[in-house]
Amino acid sequence: MENAIPTLKLANGVEMPMLGYGVYQIDPQETERCVGDALRVGYRLIDTAQVYCNEEGVGAAVAKSGIRRDEIFIVSKVWLSRYGETKTADSIDESLRKLQTDYIDLMLLHQPFCDRYGAWRALEAAYRAGKVRAIGVSNFFADHVVDLAANNEIVPMVDQMEMHVFDQKRGLRPFLDELGCRPMSWGPFAEGRNNFFSNPVLSEIGVAHGKSVAQVALRFLHQNGIIVIPKSTHVERMQENLAIFDFALSPTEMAAIEALDTGKSLFFDHHEGAVTKQFMEWRGLC
Numbered sequence: 001m002e003n004a005i006p007t008l009k010l011a012n013g014v015e016m017p018m019l020g021y022g023v024y025q026i027d028p029q030e031t032e033r034c035v036g037d038a039l040r041v042g043y044r045l046i047d048t049a050q051v052y053c054n055e056e057g058v059g060a061a062v063a064k065s066g067i068r069r070d071e072i073f074i075v076s077k078v079w080l081s082r083y084g085e086t087k088t089a090d091s092i093d094e095s096l097r098k099l100q101t102d103y104i105d106l107m108l109l110h111q112p113f114c115d116r117y118g119a120w121r122a123l124e125a126a127y128r129a130g131k132v133r134a135i136g137v138s139n140f141f142a143d144h145v146v147d148l149a150a151n152n153e154i155v156p157m158v159d160q161m162e163m164h165v166f167d168q169k170r171g172l173r174p175f176l177d178e179l180g181c182r183p184m185s186w187g188p189f190a191e192g193r194n195n196f197f198s199n200p201v202l203s204e205i206g207v208a209h210g211k212s213v214a215q216v217a218l219r220f221l222h223q224n225g226i227i228v229i230p231k232s233t234h235v236e237r238m239q240e241n242l243a244i245f246d247f248a249l250s251p252t253e254m255a256a257i258e259a260l261d262t263g264k265s266l267f268f269d270h271h272e273g274a275v276t277k278q279f280m281e282w283r284g285l286c
C-alpha cells in the first residue's frame with residue numbers, strides 16, 4: 001500500500017488533503033521552523049487560527065518553502081472577538097496579510113457563540129469574492145450546525161470538532177452527513193490526556209501492525225472518513241504521524257477501538273454557561 005496523502009472533495013468540489021499539520025500551542029517564534037519541517041517531510045495542509053497568534057509563522061514558512069502555493073492547503077479560523085459582518089470581513093483581510101497569501105483554502109468560524117450569523121455572512125461574502133476557497137465551522141454541535149445551515153445560503157463544508165478514540169462524536173455524524181459537511185478532528189491524540197499514548201487496546205493493535213499508538217489512532221479516524229491534523233514540534237513524530245496510509249485496521253480492530261468511546265469531551269462542555277463565558281473572554285495565545 002502506498003503512503004501518499006489521500007484527498008476528499010468538499011461540497012463545492014474543492015479537494016482537501018485528509019491529513020495535515022496543526023499548530024495550536026506552537027509558540028509564534030517556533031512556528032516558522034515547525035511548519036517548514038512539516039512541509040519538508042510531506043505535509044500539504046496546515047491548520048492555524050487567528051487566536052493561535054502564529055498565522056505569520058505559517059505564512060513565512062509557506063513563502064520560504066519553495067512549494068507552489070496551490071499545492072498547499074491553508075486552514076484558519078475566525079475568533080469570537082472578530083465576529084460580526086464587518087469585523088469578520090476585516091479579520092479575514094488581516095489573516096490574508098499575515099499568511100502572505102491572496103486566498104485561504106478553508107476558513108472556519110472557531111466557536112458557536114456571539115454573532116455567528118453576522119460572521120457567517122462575512123465568510124459567505126469572502127467566499128464569493130474568492131478570498132477563501134471553502135468555508136466551515138468548528139466546535140459546532142448538531143444544534144448549532146443544523147441551525148446555521150438551515151438559515152443561510154451556504155451550508156458549512158467542514159465541521160472541525162474534538163474527535164479522538166475517547167470522544168468519537170457518533171451522534172453528530174448523521175447530521176453532518178445529511179448536510180454534506182465533512183468531519184475534521186481536532187486533538188486526534190486528545191493532547192495525550194487519559195494516558196492516550198499507553199492505551200492497551202491501541203498498543204496491542206499497533207504491535208500487530210508494527211505501528212505506534214499515534215498511528216493506530218490516526219488510522220482509526222481516517223478509516224471513519226475524518227480529516228486529521230495532528231500536532232508535533234518534533235520532526236520524527238511529524239514523519240511518524242504521516243505514515244498511516246500503508247496499513248489498514250480490520251473490522252474487528254475498528255470495533256475494539258469504537259468501544260473506547262466515552263461519548264464525552266476530555267476538554268470542555270460547549271453547552272455549559274461557564275465554558276461559554278470562558279471562551280468569550282479568551283483573547284488567545286499572544
Ligand SMILES: NC(=O)c1ccc[n+]([C@@H]2O[C@H](COP(=O)([O-])OP(=O)(O)OC[C@H]3O[C@@H](n4cnc5c(N)ncnc54)[C@H](OP(=O)(O)O)[C@@H]3O)[C@@H](O)[C@H]2O)c1
Pocket residue numbers: 021022023024025047048110138139160161185186187188189190191192197212214215229230231232233234237238240241
Ligand atoms: N478548532 C479547535 O477548537 C481546536 C482545538 C484544539 C486543536 N485544534 C487543532 O487541532 C490540532 C491538533 O490538536 P492538538 O494540537 O490540540 O493536540 P493533539 O494533536 O491531539 O496532540 C498533540 C500532543 O501530542 C504529542 N504528540 C504528537 N505526535 C506524537 C507521537 N507520534 N507520539 C507521541 N506524542 C505525540 C505532541 O507533543 P510534541 O509536540 O512535543 O511532539 C503534543 O503534546 C491543533 O494543533 C490545532 O491545529 C483545533
